[in-house]
Amino acid sequence: MTELLDVQNLRVTFPTNQGLFEAVRGVSFKLGRERLGIVGESGSGKSMTGRAILRLIRKPGAVAADHIKLDGEDLLPMTEKQMRAVRGKRISMVMQDPKFSLNPVMRVGEQIMEAYRLHSRATKSEARRRALEMLEAVSIRDPERVFRAYPHELSGGMGQRIMIAMMLIPNPELLIADEPTSALDVSVQGQVLNIMDKLVRERGMGLIFISHDLNLVAQFCDRVLIMYAGRVVETCEAGRLHEARHPYTRGLLNSMPRIDTPKDRLEVLKRDPAWREAPSVGPDESREVTA
Amino acid sequence: MSAALSFRDLKVWFGEGRDHVMAVKGATFEVARGESFGLVGESGSGKSTIMRALTGLAPDWSGEMAVDSRPVPQGPKRDAAFYKKVQMVFQDPYASLHPRHSIDQVLSETLKLHGYTDIERRIEKLLSDVGLGPAFRFRYPHQLSGGQRQRVAIARALAPEPEILLLDEPTSALDVSVQAEILNLLSDLRSEHDLTFLMVSHNLSVVAHMCSQSAVMQQGEIVELLTTEDLRRHAARHPYTQRLLRAAEGYVRDEDAAGGAEAVA
Numbered sequence: 009m010t011e012l013l014d015v016q017n018l019r020v021t022f023p024t025n026q027g028l029f030e031a032v033r034g035v036s037f038k039l040g041r042e043r044l045g046i047v048g049e050s051g052s053g054k055s056m057t058g059r060a061i062l063r064l065i066r067k068p069g070a071v072a073a074d075h076i077k078l079d080g081e082d083l084l085p086m087t088e089k090q091m092r093a094v095r096g097k098r099i100s101m102v103m104q105d106p107k108f109s110l111n112p113v114m115r116v117g118e119q120i121m122e123a124y125r126l127h128s129r130a131t132k133s134e135a136r137r138r139a140l141e142m143l144e145a146v147s148i149r150d151p152e153r154v155f156r157a158y159p160h161e162l163s164g165g166m167g168q169r170i171m172i173a174m175m176l177i178p179n180p181e182l183l184i185a186d187e188p189t190s191a192l193d194v195s196v197q198g199q200v201l202n203i204m205d206k207l208v209r210e211r212g213m214g215l216i217f218i219s220h221d222l223n224l225v226a227q228f229c230d231r232v233l234i235m236y237a238g239r240v241v242e243t244c245e246a247g248r249l250h251e252a253r254h255p256y257t258r259g260l261l262n263s264m265p266r267i268d269t270p271k272d273r274l275e276v277l278k279r280d281p282a283w284r285e286a287p288s289v290g291p292d293e294s295r296e297v298t299a
Numbered sequence: 300m301s302a303a304l305s306f307r308d309l310k311v312w313f314g315e316g317r318d319h320v321m322a323v324k325g326a327t328f329e330v331a332r333g334e335s336f337g338l339v340g341e342s343g344s345g346k347s348t349i350m351r352a353l354t355g356l357a358p359d360w361s362g363e364m365a366v367d368s369r370p371v372p373q374g375p376k377r378d379a380a381f382y383k384k385v386q387m388v389f390q391d392p393y394a395s396l397h398p399r400h401s402i403d404q405v406l407s408e409t410l411k412l413h414g415y416t417d418i419e420r421r422i423e424k425l426l427s428d429v430g431l432g433p434a435f436r437f438r439y440p441h442q443l444s445g446g447q448r449q450r451v452a453i454a455r456a457l458a459p460e461p462e463i464l465l466l467d468e469p470t471s472a473l474d475v476s477v478q479a480e481i482l483n484l485l486s487d488l489r490s491e492h493d494l495t496f497l498m499v500s501h502n503l504s505v506v507a508h509m510c511s512q513s514a515v516m517q518q519g520e521i522v523e524l525l526t527t528e529d530l531r532r533h534a535a536r537h538p539y540t541q542r543l544l545r546a547a548e549g550y551v552r553d554e555d556a557a558g559g560a561e562a563v564a
Contacts, residue, residue, distance in 0.1 A: 049474040050445070164342075193341035193501065194546035201550050220474060227550040263479035265508035267531055267547060273486070274479035274508070 012182060012214040013039040013061070016074035020056045020238075023068050031056045031069075033238040034288045039182070043208070043215045045229035045246060047222055049260075053238040054218045058184045061216075062099055063091055078182070097127040100175040102204075104187040106167030110159040117143075117155030120174045127178040142173040146203050165196035169203060176207055182214040190219070201228060222249065222260055234260075239288040256283055301368050302329040303463055303495040304336075304353070309362040311345070311352045322348040324519040325362070332462075335489065335496040337506035337513030339543065344516040346499045350465045354387055366463065383413060386456035390468040392448035396440040402426075402451050403436045406458060413459040425454040428491075430484060446477035450484065457488065464489075466498040470505065482509060503547040507531060515540045 020032040032053040037044070048054045060071045063083065076083045078098060086094070095101075103109045111119055120139040124130060130138065136155075143151035146169040159167060168188060175183060185204065189197040205228070208215045219225050225232055226249040234242045234257050242254040252258060259277035311323040323345040330336040338346040351357040353364055355375040364371040366385060371377070389395040396405060406425055410418045423433060429450040440448055449469060456464060469485070470478040482505065489496060500506050506513050507530050515523045515537065523537040535541050545551075 049476065195341065195542055198546055198550055222475075223549045260475055263476045265479075265482070265504045267504050267507045267544070270527075270531065271508070273483050276479050276483065277476035 011038045011077070012041060012079065013216075014075065014077040014080075015061065016076075018057065018060055018073040018076065019071070020053070020060050020065055021070050021072070030238055032060060035233075035235070035238075035240055036288060036290050037233055037240070037243070039214050039216065041212050041214050042231060043205075043217060043229040043246075045225035045232040046216060046218045046235060047220065047225050047232060048235035049220060051237075052235040054220075054235050055186050056238075057235070058101065058186050058216060058218050061184065062095055062101060064095075064101075093127075096123060096175075096180065097178050098180050099182045099184065100178065100180040101184040101186065102168070102171050102175050102188045105191045106159070106162075106164060106171050107191075109171055110167060112159050114158075115155070116157050116159060116162070116170050120155075120170070120177060123174045124177045138177060139173075142177050143170070145176075145207060146170070146173045147199070148173075163196075164192050165200060168192060168200050172200070172204055172207070176211070179211060180213065182216070183208060184216045184218070186218045187220070188217075189224075190221070197224075222257075223264070226250065233289075237284045239284075239286070241283055241286065241289065243289050254283075255280065301332070302365075303332040303334070303367060304330040304497060305363075305365045305368075306349065306353075307363040309349065309352065309360060309364060311348050311357050311360040313357070313359065322357075322519055323352070323360075326514075326516075326521050328514050328521065328524060330495060330497055332495055333493060334512065335498065335510045337510035338497070338499045338516060339501065339503060339506050339513050340516035341501060341543075343518070345519040346516050347467050350387065350467055350497065350499060354385065354465065379413070383459045384461055385463045385465065386459065386461040387465040387467065388449075388452050388456050388469050391472050392445055392452050393440075393472070395452055396448055398440055401437050401439050402431075402443075405451065405455055409455050409458040421458070425458060428457060428488065429454045430480075444477075445473050446480060449473065449477075449481055453481075453484065453488070457492070460492070461494070463495045463497065466496060468500055469498070471500070471502065478505070485509065503530065503543060515543065 016036045018032055018035045019030060022029045022031060035057055046054045046057060056065065059065055061076055063071060065071050073084060083094065117139055120142060121135040124135045124138055140151045140155060143154055148154045148166065148169060162170065188204065189200050192200060217225060217229055226246050229246040232244055232246045232249055233240045234254065236256050242252055242257050244252055250261065252261065259275065262275040263277050265274060307327050309323055309326045310321065313320045313322055326349060338349060340346045348357055352360045353371060355377050358375045366381065403422065406422050407418050410421055415421055422436065426433060426435060431447065431450050443451065470481050473481060488494060496509070498506065498509055507527050510527060512524065512526050514521045517539045523535060523540050525535060529535065533544055535544055
């Protein structure tokens, strides 16, 4: 398998009054043309990992790693200017809430065209044609009308499909989706995921899917990294997530209520300080290391 | 036995003329004393609006609402007896606590408003009821985690010793492990204080865990009333409930892309 992305010993730190805070502490993984899920609770460092790959950590936060290689090329020594050519064109990112990621005073169509024209020398009419095609590809029924709409005129599910259209139009090699469906209703969630899945497969892209929802990731992805306190505590095949062995993963799985199996009390996760200290699971170990 | 809460042909609307929206279109249901009742549906289905109408936060409504057979008056005003009996816990613990009031201020203000004098003792009791130690008493909301804030919000709702708690998505802003703690806490409190719950949630598993009966809402209408046993057996009759149940099972890869596209728009 050729590696699309190879991250080695990634660290993200923020200075605080109490000294350096490490949001991500030595995360390593490799990604082919597959769907990789990163799960964890709030504060586990999963979003920071996604942002750090694109070097989107704002100062005074700092990103360090042995390397972050995209197709064998290290992103770390690149200048800001070079990074701008990577962002969108080669790696793009869909964020949680379309309300905050779309420009509220610009028509949707123009925003999609802008994303396309930024990375190719297309004419306006060519970009327009491509944008309409893309809207159709994300199952917008009336692309001409939506093209002219402003973001506030659209529902959350539509907004998120437009974000996906915008992020996929430059045809990136890797899509990072950070909680792309958490702000959506369950029924819309399935539709948005289907569209994303189909496009990613058709175009042979890699996908990093960041989510707090274990069940969703188990069903949607090929492989899963489970993060806790800035480290990867376990990695496994998504289909076998329910056989996960790390007590943290087990605790998360058991703390969820289930429709088919009633329980009087939900299991409460007991956090073991040792999880925090255990080293991250590397890219080549398929199972946990802690005893 | 009389119902703790009853709603008859409740209609709630917002705006006038062109902007008129009928958010709840004739809801009828009862919640028995000591029961835990769920309102399920997607955003915009009107489930929270029912609660807001009851508490006077959505003042334009018609139909009948009653608490313990006492009719709820029109308009935004409720008397002290109402608030002593009915309390609400909101969705977002980050937004529902005053950022510059300490936990002590939040709780003592509520207790004073309800005319209690033994405030010291009650604050300590409330904090220990919701599983927070006395050390939390003089902290501010920003010094607490999401789960701890929600515990404070629950303590505040419990302060007037209510009989009915309205829970508006009490755990949807929390991680699953914290959700488990809060749901357990709510179950414990319900049995200790003989509370009646009316709970709004978009999460069918949470409702199935907490409630014995629920109403499924779609676009302002109650499309189905069903017991949790029905829910567990997937014995839903209405197609919308069946769809929600399927969606709650999780993501199913759709190989037939055309079918997916059809369903989307």
